[in-house]
Amino acid sequence: MLELVVEILAALCLVAGGLLCFAAGLGIVRFQDVFLRMHAATKAGTLGLMFIVLALCLVAPGLETVIKAGLVSVFMIITAPVGSHLIGRAAFRTAAPFWSGTGVDEDCEVFRVGAATARMRAEKD
Amino acid sequence: MSVMGAVIDGPLAWGVAICGLLISGGILCTVWRLVIGETLPDRVVALDLLSMLLTALLVLFAVAVRNNSYLDAALALALISFLGTVAFARYVERRFRKDEAPAPDPEPKIEVGARDA
Numbered sequence: 285m286l287e288l289v290v291e292i293l294a295a296l297c298l299v300a301g302g303l304l305c306f307a308a309g310l311g312i313v314r315f316q317d318v319f320l321r322m323h324a325a326t327k328a329g330t331l332g333l334m335f336i337v338l339a340l341c342l343v344a345p346g347l348e349t350v351i352k353a354g355l356v357s358v359f360m361i362i363t364a365p366v367g368s369h370l371i372g373r374a375a376f377r378t379a380a381p382f383w384s385g386t387g388v389d390e391d392c393e394v395f396r397v398g399a400a401t402a403r404m405r406a407e408k409d
Numbered sequence: 410m411s412v413m414g415a416v417i418d419g420p421l422a423w424g425v426a427i428c429g430l431l432i433s434g435g436i437l438c439t440v441w442r443l444v445i446g447e448t449l450p451d452r453v454v455a456l457d458l459l460s461m462l463l464t465a466l467l468v469l470f471a472v473a474v475r476n477n478s479y480l481d482a483a484l485a486l487a488l489i490s491f492l493g494t495v496a497f498a499r500y501v502e503r504r505f506r507k508d509e510a511p512a513p514d515p516e517p518k519i520e521v522g523a524r525d526a
């Protein structure tokens with residue numbers, strides 16, 4: 285009986301993880317610019333992976349599997365934001381086009397925002 | 410119930426099947442973005458998500474076949490994909506800087522024989 289309940293819980297986690305992974309793929313196709321797509325890809329993808337890891341931990345035969353699965357999710361949590369931040373910074377500095385609904389703080393000079401806003405204005409006019 | 414030779418019985422098998430289909434759909438969408446692209450950072454983001462989804466697929470496979478070996482592969486993929494993302498991000502920035510600079514700094518001239526002095 286307990287095994288059946290655990291299996292049902294694991295199956296629910298798997299379906300939730302699969303839905304989140306699909307949402308990440310859908311977001312990366314449907315969203316308007318690089319920054320919005322990055323938002324969909326990183327957050328939804330990481331959470332989906334973690335749900336699947338949780339399902340694996342629920343049905344794991346031993347402690348070794350749980351530790352390995354935990355390591356996978358920990359590495360993903362550490363590396364995904366860093367990598368996403370690097371790509372976002374690179375995209376911003378290379379003046380990747382913004383979606384028309386994006387606002388820009390013009391007083392911010394740290395990221396050389398001048399070039400990006402000039403480009404945005406040129407595209408609007 | 411049996412689909413294409415694979416027997417699906419019990420809640421866990423159904424969860425694995427549905428999850429695999431959904432992740433495959435996500436991978437297809439990501440590959441589509443990787444192909445049409447628009448900008449180079451778009452493609453890098455798509456590649457990043459693709460490796461993340463493949464990691465998820467490997468973990469799912471470990472659930473399906475009850476084999477720890479796939480977890481080692483998932484661990485390695487999670488680490489390697491991060492290195493690839495960092496390298497691509499640096500490449501994007503550096504390539505733009507080369508295009509952006511109107512007149513690149515002239516190469517410092519090395520006099521013949523200077524190294525020996």
